[in-house]
Amino acid sequence: MEILDGYLSAVKRCLPRKQRTDIVAELREDLLSxxxxxxxxxxxxxxxxxxxxxxxxxxxxxxxxxRYWPNRRSLSVGWELIGPELFPAYLFVLGLNLAITVGVIPxxxxxxxxxxxxxxxxxxxxAQIVCVTAVFILLNLVRLKFPQQWIYPxxxxxxxxxxxxxxxxxxxxxxxxxxxxxxxxxxxxxxxxGPSAGELKLAPVWHRYYVPVLLLFLAGTGQRAVSVxxxxxxxxxxxxxxxxxxxxxxxxxxxxxxxxxxxDASARNLEHAEKLARSTNAWMGWGLFGPWLWIYLAVGALFxxxxxxxxxxxxxxxxxxxxxxxxxxxxVL
Amino acid sequence: xxxGTTSSAEVxxxxxxxxxxxxxxxxxxxxxxxxxxxxTLRKSLADDGLAIDExxxxxxxxxxxxxxxxxxxWREEDKRxxxxxxxxxxxxxxxxxxxxxxxxINTSLNRILQEV
Numbered sequence: 001m002e003i004l005d006g007y008l009s010a011v012k013r014c015l016p017r018k019q020r021t022d023i024v025a026e027l028r029e030d031l032l033s034x035x036x037x038x039x040x041x042x043x044x045x046x047x048x049x050x051x052x053x054x055x056x057x058x059x060x061x062x063x064x065x066x067r068y069w070p071n072r073r074s075l076s077v078g079w080e081l082i083g084p085e086l087f088p089a090y091l092f093v094l095g096l097n098l099a100i101t102v103g104v105i106p107x108x109x110x111x112x113x114x115x116x117x118x119x120x121x122x123x124x125x126x127a128q129i130v131c132v133t134a135v136f137i138l139l140n141l142v143r144l145k146f147p148q149q150w151i152y153p154x155x156x157x158x159x160x161x162x163x164x165x166x167x168x169x170x171x172x173x174x175x176x177x178x179x180x181x182x183x184x185x186x187x188x189x190x191x192x193x194g195p196s197a198g199e200l201k202l203a204p205v206w207h208r209y210y211v212p213v214l215l216l217f218l219a220g221t222g223q224r225a226v227s228v229x230x231x232x233x234x235x236x237x238x239x240x241x242x243x244x245x246x247x248x249x250x251x252x253x254x255x256x257x258x259x260x261x262x263x264d265a266s267a268r269n270l271e272h273a274e275k276l277a278r279s280t281n282a283w284m285g286w287g288l289f290g291p292w293l294w295i296y297l298a299v300g301a302l303f304x305x306x307x308x309x310x311x312x313x314x315x316x317x318x319x320x321x322x323x324x325x326x327x328x329x330x331x332v333l
Numbered sequence: 334x335x336x337g338t339t340s341s342a343e344v345x346x347x348x349x350x351x352x353x354x355x356x357x358x359x360x361x362x363x364x365x366x367x368x369x370x371x372x373t374l375r376k377s378l379a380d381d382g383l384a385i386d387e388x389x390x391x392x393x394x395x396x397x398x399x400x401x402x403x404x405x406x407w408r409e410e411d412k413r414x415x416x417x418x419x420x421x422x423x424x425x426x427x428x429x430x431x432x433x434x435x436x437x438i439n440t441s442l443n444r445i446l447q448e449v
Binding site: 026029 | 372389391
């Protein structure tokens with residue numbers, strides 16, 4: 001009943017606190033009855049995939065749980081942008097992101113001995129609000145178009161849910177484009193510097209971090225390519241992305257501690273080029289490679305670590321099972 | 334044209350949902366004149382042609398219980414704990430009034446349809 005328990009624990013997390021135990025007990029009873037009915041129909045125990053099929057019909061844990069909430073608020077501007085099922089999750093994710101951003105930026109400013117002003121907060125806060133809202137509007141659209149798809153599958157069930165090919169293929173295309181962009185940077189510096197490429201050049205720090213970042217891009221592309229061919233290797237996505245995001249967070253944290261561009265010796269107006277270098281470094285340090293990037297990667301690493309847990313547990317259990325006969329033999333001998 | 338057809342289908346689907354919503358409450362209250370637990374209630378509703386998914390039924394049962402129309406009790410049956418629901422005395426009164434209202438609406442609707 002590992003799959004059923006996983007499903008119920010995912011529902012439980014999103015239920016009103018006071019009624020959680022009662023609702024879950026009732027849902028468990030109903031789902032057990034359904035699983036038993038299906039088992040009787042087939043005349044044999046159900047496979048993991050068949051159990052998952054019954055739960056799939058029951059619905060996305062988050063959506064199921066939200067139906068028990070009395071206040072069904074939503075985000076609407078004439079038409080529904082974020083429905084009542086997703087709205088509490090939207091508020092939670094937005095609140096969490098803003099709290100992390102508002103907490104981390106002053107720390108970063110203190111570490112780099114920069115004055116604490118309102119300006120460094122504006123872009124990351126606005127970016128968080130825009131990005132999180134856009135993602136949830138998109139999720140709402142997906143939910144309306146494909147009501148059968150689960151938006152947030154519980155970690156315990158991830159092993160029985162095959163990856164959607166369209167999702168992996170679109171990720172592969174995006175990651176390949178990013179890898180090609182990174183590969184082209186040494187030859188076409190305007191891909192990073194834009195029109196300032198004539199007066200500025202990439203700082204020496206790029207030499208140190210270029211290959212590690214390239215390897216991360218290649219690992220991400222490789223994972224997606226393998227997942228296209230083997231969508232049943234469900235362990236690959238969370239474990240590889242946990243490693244990629246974790247290493248990426250560390251690399252990006254240190255990458256932005258150095259000036260990222262310097263004045264090119266061939267610049268005609270040195271004074272103007274130095275000013276441009278300062279503003280470009282500020283723009284890159286707080287924009288393209290700003291703290292949001294390593295925070296995003298660190299949060300991603302934690303997220304994928306959570307999804308990797310069941311695989312790790314299974315691996316450890318499998319090892320123990322392999323060891324057990326030896327213990328038994330020791331006992332006999 | 335396709336958009337027009339799709340939107341008509343969506344409108345029809347929404348109207349059917351609205352129509353079903355009120356009817357389902359009456360059907361659930363009527364079924365619970367006899368004590369049942371969620372799974373058997375859902376099966377009996379489906380057998381009578383009013384299929385309802387669990388995600389809708391259980392929150393509805395809770396709401397009706399909060400409103401005092403149903404009472405519930407956890408009891409063991411077939412070695413498993415199950416929550417049994419039945420109509421409360423207040424629920425019986427409300428159901429009778431709802432059924433009367435239903436008959437009135439039905440009569441009016443039939444009259445309107447005959448006029449046309």
